[in-house]
Amino acid sequence: MGEEMAARPPAGDHTEAELDLNTLDEALLPVGHRSGFVAVVGRPNVGKSTLMNAYLGQKVAIVSPKPQTTRFRQLGVLTMDRCQVVFVDTPGYHRPLDKLGEYMVETTAKAIPDADLVLFMADVSQPPTEEDQLLAERIRLDRRGIPVILALNKADLLGPKDVSERIQAFRALLATADWTLLSATRGDNRDALLEKIIAALPEGPRFYPADQVTDTRVRDLAGELIREQALVFLHQEVPHALAVSVEEYKERAADLTYVKAVLWVERDSQKGIVIGRGGQMLKRIGEAARQELEEELGGRFFLDLTVKVLANWRERTDELRRLGYAVSGERDR
Numbered sequence: 402m403g404e405e406m407a408a409r410p411p412a413g414d415h416t417e418a419e420l421d422l423n424t425l426d427e428a429l430l431p432v433g434h435r436s437g438f439v440a441v442v443g444r445p446n447v448g449k450s451t452l453m454n455a456y457l458g459q460k461v462a463i464v465s466p467k468p469q470t471t472r473f474r475q476l477g478v479l480t481m482d483r484c485q486v487v488f489v490d491t492p493g494y495h496r497p498l499d500k501l502g503e504y505m506v507e508t509t510a511k512a513i514p515d516a517d518l519v520l521f522m523a524d525v526s527q528p529p530t531e532e533d534q535l536l537a538e539r540i541r542l543d544r545r546g547i548p549v550i551l552a553l554n555k556a557d558l559l560g561p562k563d564v565s566e567r568i569q570a571f572r573a574l575l576a577t578a579d580w581t582l583l584s585a586t587r588g589d590n591r592d593a594l595l596e597k598i599i600a601a602l603p604e605g606p607r608f609y610p611a612d613q614v615t616d617t618r619v620r621d622l623a624g625e626l627i628r629e630q631a632l633v634f635l636h637q638e639v640p641h642a643l644a645v646s647v648e649e650y651k652e653r654a655a656d657l658t659y660v661k662a663v664l665w666v667e668r669d670s671q672k673g674i675v676i677g678r679g680g681q682m683l684k685r686i687g688e689a690a691r692q693e694l695e696e697e698l699g700g701r702f703f704l705d706l707t708v709k710v711l712a713n714w715r716e717r718t719d720e721l722r723r724l725g726y727a728v729s730g731e732r733d734r
């Protein structure tokens with residue numbers, strides 16, 4: 402199935418509008434049509450993937466309360482009649498502790514000079530951290546005149562008396578950047594930020610067909626959705642040591658997809674935790690993942706999950722490559 406995921410049709414009867422969008426030939430794009438790549442960067446857990454998914458109205462990138470959830474560069478294409486915004490969701494910027502971390506940070510760093518706009522996301526409910534400062538420094542060095550917007554997220558968690566002090570502290574990181582205080586989950590200022598993003602993009606044609614929402618293959622998204630559910634149930638070091646590879650993805654019937662996936666961990670003890678007593682943990686993860694796949698991708702799914710040990714995979718370039726984390730290059734599955 403190497404297909405990329407198409408945009409979910411809007412709810413209700415929008416057939417006419419959809420047709421218009423899909424058949425609009427480049428020459429017919431409205432005067433002043435804008436387009437461009439928006440690198441969504443920030444330290445882990447600030448809400449980058451949440452915001453991109455909210456703009457797209459569907460889950461293209463997985464989300465979890467645990468830091469370092471996103472490991473790949475993930476595109477989210479938002480097409481409107483007047484613009485096409487290509488969000489580039491990136492892994493959280495941090496001080497890497499292993500080769501996987503180096504790959505993640507490199508992925509983020511590479512997205513910055515390639516972008517038309519950098520969206521620096523931060524968690525405004527906490528003071529700036531060293532990671533925020535390191536990233537701001539990197540942006541100052543690498544952006545080469547590219548505009549930056551500071552998206553100060555999680556405003557819903559910010560007490561009113563801290564607002565002005567916190568805004569000042571984050572603005573000090575990138576003094577010339579425009580900024581918006583928002584809540585990606587509650588929606589406050591989300592539309593206002595989108596308008597700022599669109600206004601900052603150059604005029605230009607579409608990069609992707611109007612009905613394409615990402616460049617992630619469906620089978621890779623399935624692997625990510627399985628990992629997302631594993632992150633819900635697993636704690637401490639296990640989520641970080643976990644990788645998921647999809648070995649088979651087959652439509653067995655019109656309405657039934659078979660997915661065979663391996664959950665890789667680094668040690669026997671972690672394997673025991675992921676399987677759980679009497680297989681209970683793996684069963685819970687599998688059941689939750691099946692529901693998630695059915696909700697996000699539609700149709701029924703049959704999941705065949707196994708847990709295997711790949712000693713120290715986060716430190717081994719060859720194994721990282723095999724799992725799709727191609728160091729110094731793009732994803733090469």
Ligand SMILES: Nc1nc2c(ncn2[C@@H]2O[C@H](COP(=O)(O)OP(=O)(O)OP(=O)(O)O)[C@@H](O)[C@H]2O)c(=O)[nH]1
Nearest residue numbers: 445446447448449450451465469470471493585586
């Ligand atoms: N209260 C609150 N929580 C939020 C908001 N935005 C995101 N979150 C939560 O923050 C957590 C992290 O969200 P993600 O979207 O995975 O964050 P991320 O920046 O993509 O994280 P990494 O992929 O690890 O870099 C999740 O539990 C979200 O539900 C917000 O505006 N308010």
Ligand SMILES: [Mg+2]
Nearest residue numbers: 449450470471
């Ligand atoms: Mg993320």
